[in-house]
Amino acid sequence: MSQESAIDFAERKRTLREQAHANRRDQDRKDELSREIVARFMQLPEYAAAQTVMFYVDVRTEVRTRHDLQTALDSGKKIVVPWCLDGELELFHLENMDELEVGMYKILEPRSELREVEAKSVAVEALDLVMVPGVAFDRRGARMGHGKGYYDKLLQHARADAPLVALAFECQLFPEIPTESHDIFMDKILTERETYTGRGRS
DSSP, X not given: OOHHHHHHHHHHHHHHHHHHHHHHHHOSSHHHHHHHHHHHHHTSHHHHHOSEEEOOOOOTTSOOOGGGHHHHHTTTSEEEEEEEETTEEEEEEEOOGGGEEEOGGGOEEEOGGGTTOGGGXXXXXXXXXXXXXXXXXXXXXXXXXXXXXHHHHHHTTSOTTSOEEEEOOGGGXXXXXXXXXXXXXXXXXXXXXXXXXXXXXX
């Protein structure tokens, strides 16, 4: 990619990211729509088949998951949530909502005294199903995050047979997300309106 095209590529991503953030901020009925989207996730055959499932814990205006984590915990599955350590996502086996506390940036995270407990640490390869957040998507399954690459680094180690399912409001979908060769595509994107089948990692 030439320097000029690289600048154009970065500018396209920046513009899309800003528009997606604005769309998501302006989305009304966030709680209601989020409950619908998360319910659809838990009705997937992939969810029924999975033993170990990663849920993200919503931040700011993302599709909200925290209201449904207790339902997931009650399902008998092993529920895993990510948290950030030195620019990397670590995985934590969540057994009770009391194990979470409000950390930096008002993000719900595992309580500090539990983070070093070895039995609570989960390898990404153990996940049977991965719920993925994002800022913007297209119907091919292309995803745009916040630009820091946390999820890209995590997802490249997920098992090939562990579906990557993104949750999004319909307003976060665009005709095309600019991608590079290393970008990871989702297997499915769930919105309040549709289930989109993505390209996946094939």
